Amino acid sequence: MRLQKYLARAGVASRRASEALIAAGRVRVNGEVVTKLGVTVDPDAERVDVDGRRVRLKPLLWLALNKPPGYACTRHDPRRRPIIYDLLPADVRHLPHVGRLDFMSEGLLLLSNEGDVVHRLLHPGTGIERVYHASLRGPVAAELPDRLQAGVALEDGPARARRAGWITPPHASTPTVEIVLAEGRNREIRRMLASLGVTLRRLRRTSFGPVRLGALAAGAARELSPKERAALRRAAGPACSRAVTE
Template sequence: MRSSGRNSSRTTRGAGNSRDEKQQRAGRPRPEERGYGKTAGGKSGAGGKGGKGAPPARKKRASPARSREYEAQIEERNRERHDKPALRLPKTFGDQEGERLQKVLARAGLGSRRACEELIDQARVEVNGKIVTSQGRRVDPEKDEIKVDGLTVAAQSYLFFALNKPAGVVSSMEDPEGRQCLGDYVQNRETRLFHVGRLDTETEGLILLTNHGELAHRLTHPKYGVTKTYLAAIQGPVPRDLGKRLKEGVELEDGYARADHFRVVQNTGKNYLVEVSLHEGRKHIVRRLLAEAGFPVDKLVRVRFGPIALGDQKSGWLRRMTNTEVGQLMREVGL
């Protein structure tokens, strides 16, 4: 009897305990509802424990307000820390300021470095108003004013012009014999310009003028193969296979010469106007090529240099090239 009573009391006590546990569980928030602030019922949810036994939340002490003078001192200290001047470390051997003068002149298109050294030896170069006499001079092209024969050598300000050269004009910026030359068309400009390639004295047409040395060098270097197009007046009759012969190559005294393109533009009786395109730049190359094929040239005009066309530009006129044309030239030679 005692055992049965004892078992019944245990059962009753266990049932009561299970009811209490269910009630406690019903009052607890679900895991996804637990937070660190107070719940909607006003009970604290910190640590997932609520009820009367939860410790009260500590109140944060308000930091004392800092004065404006103190804030200004902190700001000034931060500025001094971040605005310190760069340290000037001692230069190691060989680490010198600027570039050698002859290198800057060569890059500007005034010739090879050796030729630029000769300009210095001839006392034709001045830096910041003083003539340079030593080869070891170093300069900063962006700060120093460099002149050759009194004309400024532009390092960053590039100019690009297209000239329709008349017949009888020498393809040089100066002529010691006093003949008419390209410099006569640009003599009023302060910056030194130089021509890109050459045209025979009696050849007319498009010639480019610039102070961009690297561009001028690439436009005339055989490696880049920039095509030049000419119109030539010859006497016929012209055989049909002339273009094929010119493209295959004609042997000249200084080697074979080949045309990239040939076509007859106009024919009036025995007078023929033909178009010849080639990328070589040897002296009198078009005249010699056609003469060796049996057709001496009466008149020769260059109508295109790479992507730049002569168009309807009048003889003797100088014009500034557009930004689009300059971009096309740069693309042509990979700049």
């Protein structure tokens, strides 16, 4: 296992931040300072220390969080707003979030330290579906789902829904449309709707790939089942679908 991956799995820092720790000479393997990237370690046979303290691997873990609106997907918010890690028990706050939801969006957010699978899931080429329910200020044009599927021009390129359809009718005071995306661009649905002159009242993610939000309460988290974890690994591709020993 590469040393920076070991540090990330141990909850020391993200993989990129772990590389900086290594380059700064703050990491020792079997008592020897390591400053070169690419060094591999045997978790069962070698000792790793950071700033003089031994670090050990943490078990692979996947959580589903029902993020409420008004929480930032970050570890440190310069504006001192509430962050998603405020909602989690201390012993799982080391888990990186899988993608993000913007500050006022809500719903399913995954967290995991299984970095290789996370990287594959977030890669645009994997095409993992994210399902959202968007509640709008009505009434709106009945053809809105068709326009979302046809695509709109945004400043960072065209954007389109893989699928879209009404949950509640467009003539209601608060119509709701289901939107399925296969990518995770910043504030994509908000920008798509704004470009079409539609006012968004509430945006909630209900699924990410094979994982569903279900009846999980707002602000609550649960551990994914073995079946859900296996489904995510299959969705990430053949390289990630094998069983993982911990």
